[in-house]
Amino acid sequence: MKKSVGILSGLAVAIAVATTAGAWYTGKQLPAGLERSVERGNAELEKAVAGTGGSMTVELVSLDQRFFTSTAQYRLKAKDINLGEGKVLNFDVAMDDQIEHGPFPWSRVKALKLMPVLAASNTTLRKDELTAPWFAAAGDQAPLSVHTSLGYAGNVDSNITLAPLKVTQANGTAVDFSGMHLEVSGDQDGKDSKFHGAAEHFLMTLVSDQHPPATFELKDLKLGGNLAATEHPSIYVGNVDLLLGEAKATLGPKQQVITAKGIEQNFLQTLDGPGTVGGRVDYRVADITWDGRPVGNLQMGVSAKSLNAAALESLSKWYQAHLPEFEAAQAAGEAFPRIQMDEAEQAKFQGDLKQLLASKPKVALENVSFKTANGESRFDLSMDFASPASFDLPPDQLGKQLVSEVKGKLSLSKPMIGDLAAFKAFLDGETDAQAIAAQASQAGEMVGMMAVQSGMATVQGNDVVSSLHYADGMVDFNGKKMPVEQFAMMMAMHFAMASR
Template identity: 50%
Template sequence: MEAKQFMKKSTGVLGLAVVVAAACTAGAWYTGKQLPGVLETTIAESNAQTKQALLGMETTMELQLVSLDSRLFSSTAKYRLKVQNLQVGEESKSFELNFVDQIEHGPFPLSRVKALKLMPVMAASHYALEKDAATADWFALTKDVSPLQGQVAYGYDRSMDSAFQVAPIEWSKDGSSLKFSGFEVSGHGNEGAEHVQLTGQSAGLSLNLVDPDSKVLKVEIKGLSLTGDMTKTPFGFYVGKMDMAVADTVATFGDEQKVLALKGLAQNNEYKNDGDKLSVRMEYKVADINFDGKAIGAGEMVWSLKRLDIPAMQALIGWYQSRLPEFQKAAAEGEGMPDLAMTEAETAQVRSDVQRLLAAKPQIALENLSFKTANGESRFNFSVDLANPSSLELPPQELYKQLITQLQSKLSLSKPMIGDLATLQAQFEGQTDAAIVSQQAAQAGEMVSMMAVQSQMAKVEGNDIVTTLHYADGMVDFNGQKMTVEQFASVIMANASAMQATGG
């Protein structure tokens, strides 16, 4: 009786194993059939996104599928990344990178099972940069580990989970050295990569350069991070948030080996679209600046662009890219706008795109430029609202009047902050008498305040020296005084002449 029960159980287990094996084999066969199409679609989407990212630049990048060797349970793919006209310093370089990809077929790739990732997937990809004559020196820096490698899990719903690694690097020669901890980015994309999330991190790098004159430059960067949450628009590019940060940066340089330390460096970008209009907000921050052992302060800069007409902007960028060599030649020769030979149709199209861009009433703003010291904070903001003039052929004065509907700015200088900077300057110049330093600091803010009020360029509000400007409908409001544009220009010119005379 017990033997019969054992036989029944064994038969059941064996049957289950056969069913699982059959399911895995069928899944692997299905993957083998689907994989070529999935790779072609993924590569096409990647190239389209790269083209969008490089729009308006001379650099081009294209990923190609060189070969695909498919077996029942695995495949080997080879790719080539062609890069053309990449600007490196003052040189333009073109090169190719070759990658090999070992692909495990689903539904249960062995590498995922070992990592206890048991959700079925179509395939698990493991790609790496190949070593060849062009990359041999790079491999030498990474101790023969592939410098670029990554993993991608392709879901049956066309979602992707990925990880990308830049290998650690070590280099030294003639007293100079570089040590980089490597960088890793992981991400998730849903079907067709309509929504993409990214996270990246690196412990940092240290660089020690010694020149022939024995001058030393040391740079140490710690705590690099990247986060992104992006959604694809109908126009082919992504909007959302992309944030980057560096926890600590220390640079030692110069004959006296002065030390500059920065903490809390951050760049936070946000892109939004409302229909066919794009808005962009870019924040740049540094939480703490220290130089030569002395606390300097903290700073922030925030730019924004609003109501940018996307089709018009893309058309103008595409036109600029088509004439890029002419613009580059003019810049190299120190000229302004190049003398472009344009057909009537091309001229009409560019003007139409410019007017469509202006018809959306875009706004460009420096929302905040601030600097904070121990005892005070100064701020500046500026914004200009644009509109579509009746014609781009109007006389300059009338054109600007119709083009700029509103301009406003405000500068607020903190007298205590000016004093802090005067104190630092005195200390850097070697002044050690505390009484003299304190007196100079107190006088600095008051001197700037007195000069600003006497010239009528600013008002004093408490501990702040404030200048305001507002322009609309051909009239200027400068520090509460209304005047025409011509009168405002006269005031500025008169003060500029007075300052030059004083300086002389």
């Protein structure tokens, strides 16, 4: 018995010594560590707002150090960030950080997290004149809080919590948000990170004197990912996945309900060769209904391969720097902006573009499909690029050298076209089942007949099919081969006839 008591006493002394030594060590390391964190945070914020014409920074205002704990205060400032459509973001908010020194911070011990850590940080948004409405919507609790632990190996684990919010205005406009929880883990420099989070629901009701009320609802949001840095600072590899159980909108005088279920977005980016990167995004919607009436489901994949990483990074920075010009062109309805570049910038831009094309990148739309109860239509398109001898070539020669191969295939299901025609008749108020069935049957056949007569497609069973293959200046269009110039003239004639 005495031996057991002695062992326990020795263990208690060892823990006390380790705790005291850890607290002393953390206290010594804390100021420099916080400064490094602020510097890294500002570097990331600078990247995030690049091209917006504004800035966002975090500042360490004060640090009150004690032996076992410390208190830090920060300010997060945003200035003149262009959100588009004439909207500019400006704010200045304060945050309080209660830091517990390691190796056994009490907040972790209470949560039965007994792995020793260097420090634990508990950061909350401070209530002031600007944030008071947010606090009120959250039931007067901190609307944003972050708990972070720093391991001795430099690993960082954070739990980010957005509190539930409820806001109702006098006219009935309201927001009801369940709150969100996000867990992030990674190394101290942010080069490798894993994250996952979830939110149960978000409901917004918009009430206006000029329009009928509109309701938007999202349910069961989940997201997760695993990202790793590369030698190129702005390029990461890994995956990001987003899932949404249901999205619902109630709109119009009749308060019609549009529902989409099983919404997914899956992003994957990899290093697919020496100095090149490739990526893919897949979108899926499992079920779409209108006032309870089935519409269909859809999916789409977008992929890019063999993109020179250095050139891609440089061109991304160029795009961010000229983002206002692109937004102005979009607002004016122009396809491309008029960007003024001096000789040095133009030479740099063309050099980066040539380097990007030298790796022969490939871009594709894959399995773009829409499926209804009776049929499925699909579209696939891929384009291979190459670096031209010069960007000063005449447009026709530049195009031939720039695009080395194109493959495309469109398959329209006549039964699917019929389903959509029946659905349109339903929306138009048609109630006669026989009339709706007749419209559905005629729609698919009419599309097939028009496609064959125009030479734009062929009919294969229940599908209207159009295929295209271009390479070496020759086009194979639905089995007919011709020079690209002849194909361009033929398409121009078809478009001119269609526009009459």
